[in-house]
Amino acid sequence: MMGNVSVLTFFTLSGLNYTMQHRIILFALTLLCYAIIWIVNVFLIITIIVDRKLHEAMYIFLCNLCINGLYGTAGFYPKFLNDLLSPFHVVSYAGCLLQSFVIHSSSASELSILAVMALDRYVAICRPLEYHSVMTRRRISLLVAFSWLLPLYCMFSNTVTIVKLKLCGSHIPKLYCSNPLIDKLACSKSITNAAIG
DSSP states (O other), rough: OOGGGHHHHHHHEEOOOOOOOHHHHHHHHHHHHHHHHHHHHHHHHHHHOOOOOGHHHHHOOOOHHHHHHHHHTTTHHHHHHHHHHHHHHEHHHHHHHHHHHHHHHHHHHHHHHHHHHHHHHHHHHHGGGHHHSSSOHHHHHHHHHHHHHHHHHHHHHHEEEEHSSSSSEEEEOOOOOOHHHHTTSSSSOHHHHHHHH
């Protein structure tokens, strides 16, 4: 079976089952949604950076959540908008891995940032007199770094194991690339990805 394996350079995506008359409407609504996401997130980021009164832990975490929102949507919306206008729904192997990495690392970073925000609220509510000695600038910086670096490292490690797989298929039945979907195309399962899921 391994003798029939060829090097894949493109994947086909088949998650778009729409008619020609709905393509433009869906494109316009998706572009509007993407523009609103950018406008709201950029507005919040600029407001938090410019207003000195908002240089508190919760607003710093909120700013990171907005940055992560821009990062995550950049991994999905541009390709999706392109696919809405294109009759062919293909993505290069490298583009698929990059999209998968961005979407997964953004999701993991979002969960990490929300956990850090929950920790901040816990300290503020349960230990209000000690809040400023617990949530120092240094600790805030460490928490922000943790909420970004750990998910990026985990998803990078997962993506590296995906790259090492020999693939026997090129059809992804979704709108976007995802590590589990790429892993399903492998001729043999990797131990690492089987453990991760």
